Amino acid sequence: MEITKYFFRRTAAAAGALTLTLLGVAGFYDRTLPDSYSVAHDGKLELNTFFSISSRPAKRSYMTALTDLSGDTSHGRESTLMLFGAVPVKDVTAVCSERPKLVPCGETFGIKLLTDGVIVVELTDVGGRCPARECGIRKGDIIISVNGRNIRSNRDISEEVRKCRDSGCEVVYRRDGKDKNVMLEPAYFEGGYKAGMWVRDSSAGIGTLTFFDKDSGVFGGLGHAVCDSDTGNILPLSEGAVGDIEITGLIPSEEGSPGQLLGEFSGEEVLGEITLNCEAGLFGKLENSPDEKEEVELGYKQEVHRGSVQIYSSVDGKAPEPYSARIEHIDLSDGVEHDLVVHITDERLIGETGGIVQGMSGSPIMQDGRLVGAVTHVFIDDPTRGYGIFAEDMVSCAEKSR
Incomplete structure (x- = not known):
C-alpha cells in the first residue's frame, strides 16, 4: 500500500510539473507570436517553431461559418493555435490570399537619397554660445522650416539665418514625430550670423536588390533602413533615386572588422525612384527588371524553418550567384529587431569575402x-553569420510604396 501511495504521489507530481511546463510554454507563445498570419488559399496554418504548433478553427468561427455561406476568407478566418495539438495557445487571424510571385534579385544598386528637412548631426559653440542648443534643438532633430521657408539643405538654413541677423528666427523642427516651434537667436561669429549646428541633407551608398514585381515595377532592397551615420535615426526621405553602380573592389570581412563592397556611380542615368525608406528597407519603382529571372513564390514567415538556404548576391559586379547558407534561428515575435540568423557555409563566398x-x-x-527573406547585417565577431528579415515583411512595405 505504501509503495502504491508513493508511486501515485510521484506520478501526480510529475504530471503537475509537466502541466506547469506546458502552460508556461503556451504562455510564452501567447505573448510572443503574432496575432495575424497570411496563408495560401488552402488555409493551412502551421508554425515552424521550436515546439510543435498547429491550428484549428476557433470556436467562434463555427458560428461565423454558419452566417458566411460565401466561403470568403480574404477578410480573415479565426483560428486557435495549439501546442502539440492539445494545449490552446491563442486565437489568431489567418488571412487567405493568392500567394505573391516575385523575381528574386541579388544585383547591387546605387542609392541616392535627399532628406525631407535636414537632420541635426552636431551642435557647436559659435562666439561662446550655441544658439541651437539654447532654444532646445538637439542632435537628431529634423529642421523642417526656418522663417516659413521649407528647408532642404545646409545652404537654406545659412541663408535664412543671415537674413534674420540678430532679430531671431522662427524654427520648426521635428522630434519623435512631433513638430515644435522655437525662436532661435543667431550668434555673430567670424563675420557672419550662425545657428551653431551642423546638418545633413543627403546620403548615398551601395545596397543589394531583394525582389522585383514584374506587374507593378515595384522593388524592395537593402532589408533595413538607411540611417544617419551620426545620429542613428532613419533618414526622412524627400526623394530618392536608384543609380547604376560599378563595383571597383572589395574589403573582406574578418573578426572584429566588417568588410565592404567598394563602388562608384557609373553615370547620371536614373534606373528608378526610391519612394520609401523604412525599417524593412528601401522601396520604389524600377524602369526595367534588373534581370530576366523567373518569378518565384513568396514564402510566408511561419513557413520558414531552420536549415539549408541559398542567398543570391553579386560581390564582383557581375550577375548574382547562389551561395549556400543555413538559417540557424527564427523569431516570429511581433516587433522583434531581427527575424533570422543566417550562417554562410559556402566556402567559395567565405574565401572571397570572409x-x-x-x-x-x-x-x-x-x-x-521560395523567397523567404533577405540578409541585413553582419555579426562583428563572426562575419560568416548575420541577421536577416522575412521577405513577407518587405513585401508588405513594398505595397505601401506603390
Whole structure:
C-alpha cells in the first residue's frame, strides 16, 4: 500500500510539473507570436517553431461559418493555435490570399537619397554660445522650416539665418514625430550670423536588390533602413533615386572588422525612384527588371524553418550567384529587431569575402524554392553569420510604396 501511495504521489507530481511546463510554454507563445498570419488559399496554418504548433478553427468561427455561406476568407478566418495539438495557445487571424510571385534579385544598386528637412548631426559653440542648443534643438532633430521657408539643405538654413541677423528666427523642427516651434537667436561669429549646428541633407551608398514585381515595377532592397551615420535615426526621405553602380573592389570581412563592397556611380542615368525608406528597407519603382529571372513564390514567415538556404548576391559586379547558407534561428515575435540568423557555409563566398560584407544587405534568401527573406547585417565577431528579415515583411512595405 505504501509503495502504491508513493508511486501515485510521484506520478501526480510529475504530471503537475509537466502541466506547469506546458502552460508556461503556451504562455510564452501567447505573448510572443503574432496575432495575424497570411496563408495560401488552402488555409493551412502551421508554425515552424521550436515546439510543435498547429491550428484549428476557433470556436467562434463555427458560428461565423454558419452566417458566411460565401466561403470568403480574404477578410480573415479565426483560428486557435495549439501546442502539440492539445494545449490552446491563442486565437489568431489567418488571412487567405493568392500567394505573391516575385523575381528574386541579388544585383547591387546605387542609392541616392535627399532628406525631407535636414537632420541635426552636431551642435557647436559659435562666439561662446550655441544658439541651437539654447532654444532646445538637439542632435537628431529634423529642421523642417526656418522663417516659413521649407528647408532642404545646409545652404537654406545659412541663408535664412543671415537674413534674420540678430532679430531671431522662427524654427520648426521635428522630434519623435512631433513638430515644435522655437525662436532661435543667431550668434555673430567670424563675420557672419550662425545657428551653431551642423546638418545633413543627403546620403548615398551601395545596397543589394531583394525582389522585383514584374506587374507593378515595384522593388524592395537593402532589408533595413538607411540611417544617419551620426545620429542613428532613419533618414526622412524627400526623394530618392536608384543609380547604376560599378563595383571597383572589395574589403573582406574578418573578426572584429566588417568588410565592404567598394563602388562608384557609373553615370547620371536614373534606373528608378526610391519612394520609401523604412525599417524593412528601401522601396520604389524600377524602369526595367534588373534581370530576366523567373518569378518565384513568396514564402510566408511561419513557413520558414531552420536549415539549408541559398542567398543570391553579386560581390564582383557581375550577375548574382547562389551561395549556400543555413538559417540557424527564427523569431516570429511581433516587433522583434531581427527575424533570422543566417550562417554562410559556402566556402567559395567565405574565401572571397570572409562571409557577409557591407553592400550585401538585401541579398535574397531562398528556401524550398521560395523567397523567404533577405540578409541585413553582419555579426562583428563572426562575419560568416548575420541577421536577416522575412521577405513577407518587405513585401508588405513594398505595397505601401506603390
